[in-house]
Amino acid sequence: MTNQEQKPSRSFAGIAGIVAAATLISKVFGLIRQQAIAAAFGVGAAATAYSYAYIIPGFLLILLGGVNGPLHSAIVSVLARRKQQEAASLVETVTTLVGGLLLLVTFAQIFLADEIVDIVGHGLSPTTRAIAIQQIQIMAPMALFSGLIGIGFGTLNTANQYWLLSISPLLSSVTVVAGIGILALQYGKDIIKPEYAFIGGMVLAWGTLLGAILQWLVQLIVQWRLGLGTLRLRFDFKSPGVQEVIRIMTPATISSGMMPINVATDLYFASPIPGAAAGFNYANLLVQTPLGIISNIILLPLLPIFAKLAEPENWPDLKLRIRQGLLLTAFTMLPLGALMVVLSVPIVQVIYERGAFKQDATELVSSLLVAYGIGMFAYLGRDVLVRVFYALGDGQTPFRISTFNILLNVALDWIFVKPFGAPGLVLATVGVNCSSMLMLLWLLDRKLNGLPWREWTVPILGLTAGSIVSGIASYATLVACQQVLGKQGLLILLLQLSISGLVGIVVFGAIASFMKIPEVNTFVDRMRQRFFKAKG
Template structure:
């Protein structure tokens, strides 16, 4: 049978495909953010966009993202079924979800002002805030159809991944970046140095919003064409709610959506407090992208190939192997995230300067964003580790446990935001999120331990402690090299900054690699071997 070779593709092969595609997508996402920063800095236009994008962006990440609940639900069900069942099942779920989200989109257009006031109540207290509010309302009305598109994109991601198609879903977010970059380039040609002038703030906001919407449309269209060609469903409306598999999809999709939605409610809580701090929303968005770029790449490399494997090992007779895979997922997460976290904490300021500091984005903006980046970097491991554990629950058909924990997290996040925002400002809001993710990871581990009748705690905790220590040493080395470089050759030249950042990061990573090689962990060898397979072309 012709389908056999695809499922036989190695985990390393899948991870390599996803890594390259996601890297391309994230690079363009970073360029997009650089273009926005250069055009608007941390001013009115980009502040408004960050508030307006909360709901469309929330839905795009929640419903349309790789590893989101729609993707997870579709993969976990289709991975266990024959391909002949895929098209009618996908069409039925698409019809149901599309109908609901169409009404959501209409509601966003009609009640845009109400939603902006809920997201950012602090905007109504100053003249500048009222200007930001007016721009944000129009941007939200333009981007409202992204609610519908988000659900369709998420279903498409899961459908294509379940058929062993990883390249297109992972690279398709590039279209959103390209349309925004193209719109800003056109605007820059027309307005020149006046692009950030107050009188053009509304026009700039419109270009950002239309670019985001057009990118989502292109992303969906590309997926539909791929599904159609693969025989995995068309745009046909199908109302067969009783079809086998639909109930299974909804069983995972419902709680998973609610659970993931709780995470976004935490984001709303952060923005609620941020609306009282000038430029905080923009700073959190800029630093968030710097965190999400490596997180998104590594998260997809780890989670995308592991989710179908978790699903196939859901039967109790396979639990010993499932526990091994869980250990692999957590330790690979630690090996990648902990050293990156250490480097980003110690090199936050030069990173922000290299990436963003030009034109409207000045040195004071770099200092503000760097302080938020330091706080964000501290939580990289627990953010991704939590996601690994959540996917195990989804594979086991249990979306309720992550949902219950997420409900508790809402209260915890609000309390931490309230306690930390006054003494620490915007970084305090980010640290609150780090604390919530840490609590989630601990709680999920505890419940999973009970569900699987024991996890290999010793084999998990001791290596993580050792990797943390190695990362701390690497961070100290990179900090020392960076400080020494500043003493010898202080300069604002971009090439000098790049050289300084590169040497400091390389020194830290080299020390971590040396320390990690002495730990004798099979996950370290596995990670290195996957890199060699990718870059030396030894994996077919």
């Protein structure tokens, strides 16, 4: 690891504590941003257009520029096994290569904005279509900044800079909220009127772009100070380190690029359904807020560890770390998904139902949230396994699986949208994630000369059963609270949600504690010790 020669590495729990705190702050700001969008625009033209315009620039920022994205993973996998002196030249060369390619993507979005919107949004109204085209052209430079941010994330990860990695995405939320705030001060309640949709759409696009630029600048300053590369152009593309990054990065990037294709497919099927595209954004944010926090807690510390254990003589230890990642994923995602399913309506009401966001929007978003909750374990479990393949220097396998899943997603969308409507499209995504996870496990079993299936599946099945029980307990508590307190009023809804959620968590915690899973107990004990130590 780049910084190992300078200072000892932190423990898994220590890194997790830092990541949890920083990511929580960032995700809270993301939730505030989505609440501001919901209150100002509901599921109207500005928000719907933004959902379509965000497909390419936004997902490039999330995937290429995201923590645990392909660029981040490739950089960590290579730098973790090299000396610090090699880092700056390698990072600068990769930045030159990726930056040049993403400049082409930027210009392509600007000139092909009309075609992009027409492909994915065939049923959009003329007003929504016009707004989406303008938004794409404004946010097009995010393609370039997404690559730079992703490279910076990987570079800083190897230098143990976990705080900045996890907190910097809040800058995009801050700029969007600030833009909506200025708009509200200028136009007041008129902001929700359809005639102001175009202005609102432009505020969303410019705020998002400005946030990405600020995120990159903050990251770049720290990178420079640590001596891990500048903006110097380097063209040493044939150096061994750069070639290794390319071998991992190329299929991983293409593989990750399949996700926007799947999202575009979902939006194509959703475009005839009123408000569905904006509803996806609102529901997805509710899922991504806790998922992003937990994903960073689990994956950020494990990525360098996977890379260090990639040699065959270390595979027994690698299998133990994979088990740790999957069990922690099950321990966190399964009960969280159960609570999302049974408490979907009060969650949406408490967070979104105000301003332009009415009861019909609540019904739509809560139904989508139920579908997302069902697949939360598969979503993060797949990511754990993909990172193992990246650490082993194999980006081809996730790429081939992602290519197959494009066809599977189209088929499942077509099957599920008719009987289930918009939630059917989310269920199709859940099916794709489950398919990916099973295929990755099967191929990993062959690659690592066998996996201890029973040691992995028994505790995961137990945690699944515990999650179902906790969900039932939480729902029963919600019904009882509604009988006593009624269903009206923000404070009453918040109280019901808190009590019901707490009951579900306590029930699941008791079941998980009874199961005595070593990885879970150790992690919880260390996090508890760190928390009380911090308070003391």
